[in-house]
Amino acid sequence: MLAIRLPDDVEARLNALAAKTGRTKTFYAREAILEHLDDMEDKYLAINRLENPGKRWTLDEMEQDLDVDR
Numbered sequence: 001m002l003a004i005r006l007p008d009d010v011e012a013r014l015n016a017l018a019a020k021t022g023r024t025k026t027f028y029a030r031e032a033i034l035e036h037l038d039d040m041e042d043k044y045l046a047i048n049r050l051e052n053p054g055k056r057w058t059l060d061e062m063e064q065d066l067d068v069d070r
Contacts, residue, residue: 004029 006014018025057065 014025014028017023017028062068
């Protein structure tokens, strides 16, 4: 269950859209979240990786670790 507070103007737009289309506000909120969730996850993962970089390997180190002959 999710409850959110929206600015009055956004709430009004959502109400108008729901009334015009016969769909619920919940339908449109769910659609908006599903449409943008992948992008938001990618964005915050990228920010986290930039702020907290892990070990980096050179190509030579990777090839040695994997025992790959060139």
